[in-house]
Amino acid sequence: MKFARVSVDNAIICDDVRREAGGKSFIIGGWALDFIVPSYPADLTFVVRCEGSVHESGNIQPRIKVLDGNGGILYDSDSSNKMDPSQFTKGRYGIDFPVYVQATRSTTLSFYINMGDEEILAAQRRVELIDVMLKEREVEIEKLNS
Structure with a gap:
């Protein structure tokens, strides 16, 4: 089996991705x-939503992992939503990974995408309580006003 050689250009974290009739992603x-x-x-x-380029055509079994700030795995598509290997042809690609995470404390989530032979850190997002975020914003505003 020949593996495709790809790059990841961007990863967008969103509530949902819908397909329009013309093939565009919404x-x-x-x-x-x-x-x-x-x-x-x-x-x-x-x-x-992961987008990038396929430099050499071949097969890939897409995978996403979400780790917490201590390196613990919160989500792994190989365990809960394994995707079948599929053929990627030279050009552009877009793939959507549905993810479910239960956050039990404040942490930073790291999103690792594997689209072939390497794992890429695609994004990081902090999970925080609204009260903590509001307090941080108040401190920032006070600093700006002083």
């Missing part, structure tokens, strides 16, 4: 910054 609810939650445990369900 991204709903992009998470640009932190996951702000009211309390723990917090159930986080989202999609990681």
Whole structure:
């Protein structure tokens, strides 16, 4: 089996990705910054949209892992939503990974995508309580005003 050689150009974390009739992807609810939650445990369900280039055609078994700040695995698509190997042809690709994570404390989530023979850190997002985030914003505003 020949493996494709790919690169990951970007990863978008969002609530959902829908397909339009013309083949375009419609991204709903992009998470640009932190996951702000009211309390723990917090159930986080989202999609990681991964886009990039296929430099050499071949097979790939896409995989995503989400690790917490201590390196513990919170989600692994090989365990819960394993994707079958598929043929990737030279050009552009886009793939959507549905992800479910239960956050039990404040941490930084690291999103690792494997699209072949290497694992790539595609994104990082902090999970924090809304009260903590509001307090941090108040401190920032005080610094700016002083």
